[in-house]
Amino acid sequence: xxxxxxxxxxxxxxxxxxxxxxxxxxxxxxxxxxxxxxxxxxxxxxxxxxxxxxxxxxxxxxxxxxxxxxxxxxxxxxxxxxxxxxxxxxxxxxxxxxxxxxxxxxxxxxxxxxxxxxxxxxxxxxxxxxxxxxxxxxxxxxxxxx
Amino acid sequence: xxxxxxxxxxxxxxxxxxxxxxxxxxxxxxxxxxxxxxxxxxxxxxxxxxxxxxxxxxxxxxxxxxxxxxxxxxxxxxxxxxxxxxxxxxxxxxxxxxxxxxxxxxxxxxxxxxxxxxxxxxxxxxxxxxxxxxxxxxxxxxxxxxxxxxx
Numbered sequence: 001x002x003x004x005x006x007x008x009x010x011x012x013x014x015x016x017x018x019x020x021x022x023x024x025x026x027x028x029x030x031x032x033x034x035x036x037x038x039x040x041x042x043x044x045x046x047x048x049x050x051x052x053x054x055x056x057x058x059x060x061x062x063x064x065x066x067x068x069x070x071x072x073x074x075x076x077x078x079x080x081x082x083x084x085x086x087x088x089x090x091x092x093x094x095x096x097x098x099x100x101x102x103x104x105x106x107x108x109x110x111x112x113x114x115x116x117x118x119x120x121x122x123x124x125x126x127x128x129x130x131x132x133x134x135x136x137x138x139x140x141x142x143x144x145x146x
Numbered sequence: 147x148x149x150x151x152x153x154x155x156x157x158x159x160x161x162x163x164x165x166x167x168x169x170x171x172x173x174x175x176x177x178x179x180x181x182x183x184x185x186x187x188x189x190x191x192x193x194x195x196x197x198x199x200x201x202x203x204x205x206x207x208x209x210x211x212x213x214x215x216x217x218x219x220x221x222x223x224x225x226x227x228x229x230x231x232x233x234x235x236x237x238x239x240x241x242x243x244x245x246x247x248x249x250x251x252x253x254x255x256x257x258x259x260x261x262x263x264x265x266x267x268x269x270x271x272x273x274x275x276x277x278x279x280x281x282x283x284x285x286x287x288x289x290x291x292x293x294x295x296x297x
Contacts, residue, residue, distance in 0.1 A: 001244050002191075002262045003218035007164035009195035014171050017187040021179065030174060037254075038170050052148075059150055064161035066154045073148040086154060098197045 015102035078142035091134040169255035192269035203274035245287030257284040
């Protein structure tokens, strides 16, 4: 068994393997497929409860992942943010000096969540400018009608 | 305004949904590249991600394998038994925590999911001078993994 505590390096290796088979597009194809079929619980919660559903979804997953984060739900202004101070996944990849992580590892979060949330009427922004320090910021807003 | 703030030490690192993501990945690889693709991926993972375990097994032999499985099965709350007879080590898993979680959460998986055990074990052991075999029943979530020093 690959323990769930050993999954992140295996996940990074998966992206490297897919890229070796079919270039970056093969990795993106996998991410799209995963987003469409694996993130049903986020999709259902966001569709049913809006940004409060996002808060509920990440309350569980980020706690189980023992992340160092601040999550804010501003219902009045319809903004949800996750300020990821230390991502446990990227943090591990940076810490494991024997392993060469997939260089675009952090992009999967952007694609996976954007693909779920935008069709539900949300704007999604992921700031990955500090991902080399295992930090990032996700902002989700209700799309304003034109 | 609702705020939730946590530091890493507030929670135990145990996100069992990762088993679902891995099971999904195995099904995906099977569709795209077949069983050979799954094996290639897992071999690469074993070589790169399990480097410290390979080194520990080279140094300490079966004791390192025993210690590795004891640690991960205890963390995950699996039902298992380790029998060390000196030259032979047997890991009997009566309830695999990964398969148990996949079933409980209705995740997509196939019997090829257990290749994650078979191929990683085979690769780690091959590189560390240990022989291994594994008999498994994915549906029942049980297996018997045996390890012995290569002659």
